[in-house]
Amino acid sequence: MARKPDIFDEIILYLKENQNADFSLSDETRKELFSTPSPKPAVTPQNIPVSAPAAPAPAPVSSAIPAAPAAAPVPAAIPQSAPPPAAVRPFADVAHMDWDTLKQTAMQCAGCELCKTRNSVVFGEGPRDARLMFIGEGPGADEDAQGRPFVGRAGELLTRMITAMGFNRATEVYIANIVKCRPPGNRNPLPEEANLCKQYLLRQIELVNPKAIVLLGAVPLFYLYNLKGVTKLRGQWLDWNGIPVMPTLHPAFLLRDPRQKAPVWQDLQQVMKIFGKTPPPPRKA
Ligand code: SF4
Numbered sequence: 318m319a320r321k322p323d324i325f326d327e328i329i330l331y332l333k334e335n336q337n338a339d340f341s342l343s344d345e346t347r348k349e350l351f352s353t354p355s356p357k358p359a360v361t362p363q364n365i366p367v368s369a370p371a372a373p374a375p376a377p378v379s380s381a382i383p384a385a386p387a388a389a390p391v392p393a394a395i396p397q398s399a400p401p402p403a404a405v406r407p408f409a410d411v412a413h414m415d416w417d418t419l420k421q422t423a424m425q426c427a428g429c430e431l432c433k434t435r436n437s438v439v440f441g442e443g444p445r446d447a448r449l450m451f452i453g454e455g456p457g458a459d460e461d462a463q464g465r466p467f468v469g470r471a472g473e474l475l476t477r478m479i480t481a482m483g484f485n486r487a488t489e490v491y492i493a494n495i496v497k498c499r500p501p502g503n504r505n506p507l508p509e510e511a512n513l514c515k516q517y518l519l520r521q522i523e524l525v526n527p528k529a530i531v532l533l534g535a536v537p538l539f540y541l542y543n544l545k546g547v548t549k550l551r552g553q554w555l556d557w558n559g560i561p562v563m564p565t566l567h568p569a570f571l572l573r574d575p576r577q578k579a580p581v582w583q584d585l586q587q588v589m590k591i592f593g594k595t596p597p598p599p600r601k602a
Contacts, residue, residue, distance in 0.1 A: 325478050325578065326477065329477060331597045332481070342483045345489060346483050349485050408513065408516050412519070412523075414520060415524075419517060420440050424438050429509060430510065431501075434501050436461045436462060436464075437463070437464035441466060442491070443486075443492055443525075447490050447527055448592065449490050449588070450491045450493070450525055450527040450529075451490060451491070452494065452532050452533065453494045453567065454494055454495055454533070455496040455497075455498070455500055457569075461498075466493060467568070470569075471567070474572060478582075481582070481585070482588065483594045494518070495515050495541075497517060506536065522557065529591045530560055530562045530563070531564075531565060531585070532555075532565065533568065534566060534567030535567075551565045551566055551580070552565065552580065552583060563585075563587060566581050
C-alpha cells in the first residue's frame with residue numbers, strides 16, 4: 318500500500334517547487350533536490366507546508382543552550398562486572414584512536430555478547446568532517462543485514478527528515494548509534510552493552526566534531542546524559558562539550574505515531590537555525 322505523504326514530503330516538495338527561494342541549501346542538497354524529476358505531487362502548492370508550525374524566533378546559540386549536564390564519564394560508566402568475553406580488550410585505547418584504527422577495531426570487536434548474534438558491525442556512515450551528526454539506538458534487522466545505519470523504514474523516514482532540513486544525507490551528515498551490533502529481537506541494548514560500545518561513539522563524536530548533534534529517541538539520551546523522558550525533553554537544547562545537542566523522537570516511533578512528526582519538525586527547525594538555514598514558511602491561514 319502506498320505511503321501517505323507526511324510533513325517531510327510536503328517540505329521536500331515545497332523546496333523542489335521553490336528552488337529559486339533562498340533556503341540556504343548546500344550545493345549537494347540543491348543537486349539532490351533539483352536534478353531529479355519531482356515526484357507525483359501529493360499535495361497542492363496551496364496547502365504546503367501543511368502542518369509546519371511557525372518556529373520561535375531564533376535565539377543566539379549561546380543563550381539557547383542551557384548549562385551542560387555533566388557528560389557521562391565514560392570509563393566510570395563501564396560496568397566492571399561485565400568484562401569483554403573475548404581475549405581482545407580494545408577499549409583501553411579507543412579514546413585516542415585515529416579514524417582508521419577506530420573503525421578497524423570496531424569491525425573486529427568482540428567486546429560484548431552482541432558480537433555472537435550480529436551479522437554486521439554497523440560502524441556508522443557519513444563524511445568524517447560532517448557538520449551535523451545523528452545518533453540513534455542500534456542496528457535493526459535491515460541495518461544488521463546491510464551493515465549500514467538507518468536503512469529500513471525508519472531509515473527512509475530519517476533520510477526524508479534530513480532532506481527536509483536542507484541537508485544531503487550522503488555528503489553532509491554523519492549517522493551512528495549507541496551500539497554497533499544488533500540487539501537480538503530489537504530489544505534495547507543492555508547497560509553493559511551500551512556503556513561499553515558507546516566508547517566508539519564518543520570517539521566518533523570527537524573526531525567528527527560536528528556543529529550540532531541530533532539524538533534520536535530515548536536510548537542515546539539515557540546513555541549520553543543519564544536522562545529519561547525523551548517525550549518531555551525533546552526540543553530542549555543540551556550540550557556535549559560545547560556542541561549543541563537536540564534530543565528528539567526516534568523515526569521508528571514516528572512510524573508508530575505519525576502525529577509526532579509535527580513536533581519533531583519543530584525540533585529539527587531549531588537545529589537548522591544553528592546552520593543559518595531558513596525553514597520554509599509556515600502555512601498561511
Ligand atoms: S555492540 Fe559494540 S561493544 Fe558489543 S561487540 Fe558490537 S561493537 Fe563490540
